[in-house]
Amino acid sequence: MDDPVLLTGAAGRVGRAILGDLGGEYEWRLLDREPPTEEPDHEYVVADITDEEAVREAMENVGAVVHLAGDPRPEAPWDSVLANNIDGTHTVLAAAVEAGVEKFVFASSNHAVGAYEFGRDPHIYRTESEFRLDGTELPRPKNVYGVSKAAGETLGRYFHDVYDLSVVCVRIGNLTKGHPPVDYERGQAMWLSYRDCAHLFDCCLRADYDFEIVYGISDNDRKYYSIERAREVLGYDPQDNSAEHD
Ligand SMILES: NC(=O)C1=CN([C@@H]2O[C@H](COP(=O)(O)OP(=O)(O)OC[C@H]3O[C@@H](n4cnc5c(N)ncnc54)[C@H](O)[C@@H]3O)[C@@H](O)[C@H]2O)C=CC1
Numbered sequence: 001m002d003d004p005v006l007l008t009g010a011a012g013r014v015g016r017a018i019l020g021d022l023g024g025e026y027e028w029r030l031l032d033r034e035p036p037t038e039e040p041d042h043e044y045v046v047a048d049i050t051d052e053e054a055v056r057e058a059m060e061n062v063g064a065v066v067h068l069a070g071d072p073r074p075e076a077p078w079d080s081v082l083a084n085n086i087d088g089t090h091t092v093l094a095a096a097v098e099a100g101v102e103k104f105v106f107a108s109s110n111h112a113v114g115a116y117e118f119g120r121d122p123h124i125y126r127t128e129s130e131f132r133l134d135g136t137e138l139p140r141p142k143n144v145y146g147v148s149k150a151a152g153e154t155l156g157r158y159f160h161d162v163y164d165l166s167v168v169c170v171r172i173g174n175l176t177k178g179h180p181p182v183d184y185e186r187g188q189a190m191w192l193s194y195r196d197c198a199h200l201f202d203c204c205l206r207a208d209y210d211f212e213i214v215y216g217i218s219d220n221d222r223k224y225y226s227i228e229r230a231r232e233v234l235g236y237d238p239q240d241n242s243a244e245h246d
Pocket residue numbers: 008009010011012013014015031032033034047048049050067068069070071072073084088107108109110171172173174175176
């Protein structure tokens with residue numbers, strides 16, 4: 001990707017994980033509603049993704065978008081996810097199509113499918129369980145945050161089918177720096193290490209695809225999300241496994 005890559009929500013945790021390993025790999029244009037806390041290494045646009053004009057300007061000459069900005073709280077209220085996650089994602093997708101962007105990588109979430117766990121946990125979080133979600137299943141959110149992520153995926157599908165934008169939705173598990181969550185089986189089953197996170201988003205920027213939904217977790221022994229589609233379509237080759245931290 002020779003053209004600039006717009007990274008929304010760049011100041012957050014996922015943004016930092018991506019930039020930590022891929023800072024030198026792309027010509028980044030960072031966007032966040034929070035100003036940088038120190039001198040940024042890349043072009044930095046302070047803007048809210050619900051501001052159509054600002055997003056349109058930030059999109060100029062961009063070849064690909066990694067869209068992370070949004071309210072990441074599983075307990076986020078409807079008014080916030082409606083504005084930041086649903087309307088904001090629509091604004092970023094519409095601006096991307098208008099600017100002729102080629103690829104769009106959307107930060108979806110495990111919470112888009114959280115209700116599949118009802119009646120099955122905690123068994124599915126354990127190594128011996130063969131239960132897997134693989135990305136072909138319908139969304140089943142267990143909170144309105146998950147609803148907003150399912151809506152983002154559907155918006156991506158729409159912008160792919162109608163406007164031919166290449167879209168990959170990454171249902172990110174639990175990104176934790178250094179080690180998996182402690183005393184939290186669910187979190188260990190869907191741990192995504194910082195280096196696997198950066199590698200996965202790098203794969204999303206390099207691979208060719210039409211519309212995809214993949215799971216973003218490390219190669220954990222405990223898992224109830226399949227990473228086969230991410231391996232197959234994107235060339236994802238994770239290096240970490242929460243079992244190595246037991
Ligand atoms: N961290 C995780 O384990 C997971 C994260 N995700 C998703 O990944 C994305 C990034 O999450 P994190 O980095 O953990 O969250 P974060 O809260 O650390 O970062 C989000 C960033 O987006 C910015 N932002 C929020 N609303 C905005 C708006 N309206 N306009 C412009 N900027 C805005 C915030 O200022 C913040 O810097 C989110 O969409 C979240 O739902 C999904 C699953 C797991």
